[in-house]
Amino acid sequence: MALRNLVQLGAVTPQNDFYELTLEGWELLKLGIEPWLGKIILRCFHHCLGKEGLVLAAVMANSSSIFCRVGTEENKIKSDRLKVQFCHQSGDVFTLLAVYKEWEAVPCDRKNIWFWENSINAKSMCRCLEGVQELDSCLPNELSIIIPSYWRWNPKILTEHDETLRSIILSAFAENVAMYSGYDHLGYEVALTGKHIQIHPSCSYLFLIQDLVG
Structure with missing residues (x-):
């Protein structure tokens, strides 16, 4: 499974009875982080979205704990x-x-x-910041890459950067690509395995749907 993922990421390529690191594979190795996170960073940089790439890697590594959802049921609803x-x-x-x-x-x-006002986990965000800073220091030394300090992506305005980022993220998660089956009880079908999965209850899509319905 791990080897297949590396092949999908373009980090290694089959050579007779063994596998050889590609140029991108060597770059990912120098970063010293999860290959899929490194893939996102490198591809973002190549599309002039370097800042976005670093932050994506940091928040995805801490994705499960950024939003606070603790306390009473009333507090949880407020957080939602x-x-x-x-x-x-x-x-x-x-x-x-x-x-x-x-x-x-x-x-x-x-x-x-x-x-406090937005029910965001302060420790998780600080870990994200530390991750961004570490990668920002590593890239110039290891790969001679200078990451800009400015953003090009704007969450409030749909631009070509949204499509670029979606493509980059999908390239790092090819094994997780799924399509809606058309049936709520089946959920989504994973392209590579054919298995059916359901959206996690905390998914943003569900909150957007609830907001629209409400």
Whole structure:
């Protein structure tokens, strides 16, 4: 399974009875992170979306803990409602990207209250920031890549960058690509395996649907 994933990522290529690292594979090796995260970073850089690539890698590595959902049932419902403001039509990964982008723009003296007001996990966001900073320091030394400090993607405006980022993310998760089966009880069919899966209850799509219906 791991070897198949590396082949899909373009990190290795079959050579007779063994596998050989590709040029991109060597680059991924130098980054010292999960290959799929490295793939996203490198492809984003090649499409002039370097800042977005670093942040994507950081938030995806901490995706399960960025939104707070603790306490009483009432508190959980409140947290769910607060999440809606960040929900992006392109899905959970873009939602996390939108969270980081907004948080980054908040003045330092207001960041703590911002976490509370938006039900965001402060520790997780700090881990994301540390991840971005580490990668930003690593890339110039290991691959002579300088990451810009500015954003080109805007969560509030649909542009060609959305399509580019979607393509990049899909290229890193080819084994997870799925299509709606047309039946709610079956959910989505995974392209590579034919298995059927259901959307996770915390998925941004569900919040968007609830918001539209409400």
